[in-house]
Structures are given as C-alpha cells and as structure tokens.
Amino acid sequence: MDSLDADKSGKVSATELLEALKGSGLDMDSVKDFIASIDKDGDGQLNRHELRAFFRDLAIDELMKSLDIDNSGTVSAQELLIALKGTGIDLEAVEKFIASIDKNGDGQLDRDELRAFFKEMGY
Structure with missing residues (x-):
C-alpha cells in the first residue's frame, strides 16, 4: 500500500x-x-x-482452485486431507476443522466460508 x-x-x-x-x-x-x-x-x-480484501479474496480463489480437486465449488474433508498429506493430520481432525467453520452444515467448505474464516483470523 x-x-x-x-x-x-x-x-x-x-x-x-x-x-x-x-x-x-x-x-x-x-x-x-x-x-x-x-x-x-x-x-x-x-x-x-479495500486492498487487503481484494488480495485476501484473490488468495482464497487460488486456494479454492488448488484444494477443490473435483471442481465442485467446495472443499471436502478428503480434498483437504490430500492437501495436508504428510503433516500427520488425520481425517477426524480435518472433519472437526471443517465443522468449526462450515456455516451451512453441508460438511464441506465453500468460498464464502473460507473468506469468513480468514477474515475472522485477521487476514
């Protein structure tokens, strides 16, 4: 800026x-x-x-592209687990994380849920 x-x-x-x-x-x-x-x-x-929001949204778009393997517009626990391969994080932990920020309760993360999460985290 x-x-x-x-x-x-x-x-x-x-x-x-x-x-x-x-x-x-x-x-x-x-x-x-x-x-x-x-x-x-x-x-x-x-x-x-405004600049921070623009760059945050741009980063979220790129994150969605890399995580959303099946191009469904959402990130499932399995897709997130694939991205976290080698970290030692298991499916149960991923599912708990998703549940904690999943506003619509579908068990997956969409762009708006990721945006809200990152905004809440101060990004």
Missing part, C-alpha cells in the same frame, strides 16, 4: 495505480474500472481495507 500511495494520503488513486503499473499496457479507463470493482466506499480510490 505504501509503495502505491505516492502522495501519502492513505488511499491509492487511479493516477497512482496507473503510475505503479506503468508498462503493463493498461490505460486509465481500465484502471478506473478495476478500482470501481473493489472500491467498497465508492470514493474512486482504494484504501488499505
């Missing part, structure tokens, strides 16, 4: 972001569209919380 916020306003403007992405081939309209897509308070700039 600090490296993007050239004027130290606490927010990243479209101009600042475009400058940081110089050489990427993006134009001002593309940068403004990107900002609008994650700008929760609608001020046309990105604050620390």
Whole structure:
C-alpha cells in the first residue's frame, strides 16, 4: 500500500495505480474500472481495507482452485486431507476443522466460508 500511495494520503488513486503499473499496457479507463470493482466506499480510490480484501479474496480463489480437486465449488474433508498429506493430520481432525467453520452444515467448505474464516483470523 505504501509503495502505491505516492502522495501519502492513505488511499491509492487511479493516477497512482496507473503510475505503479506503468508498462503493463493498461490505460486509465481500465484502471478506473478495476478500482470501481473493489472500491467498497465508492470514493474512486482504494484504501488499505479495500486492498487487503481484494488480495485476501484473490488468495482464497487460488486456494479454492488448488484444494477443490473435483471442481465442485467446495472443499471436502478428503480434498483437504490430500492437501495436508504428510503433516500427520488425520481425517477426524480435518472433519472437526471443517465443522468449526462450515456455516451451512453441508460438511464441506465453500468460498464464502473460507473468506469468513480468514477474515475472522485477521487476514
């Protein structure tokens, strides 16, 4: 955030972001569209919380892609266990973990449940 916020306003403007992405081939309209897509308070700039939420969601999307072996949109205990192979964690522990954050009670984790978990953990 600090490296993007050239004027130290606490927010990243479209101009600042475009400058940081110089050489990427993006134009001002593309940068403004990107900002609008994650700008929760609608001020046309990105604050620390909006950037953190964007990168958290991006990381969760990547995590889902790697864990969701059957492309069902959810992560089962078996899929999580495969990812944890070699850690000594057993199926029962994985099932307990899933149950602790499984809001809809289906025994699997979806993107929203993972997002809520990571947000609760401070990420």
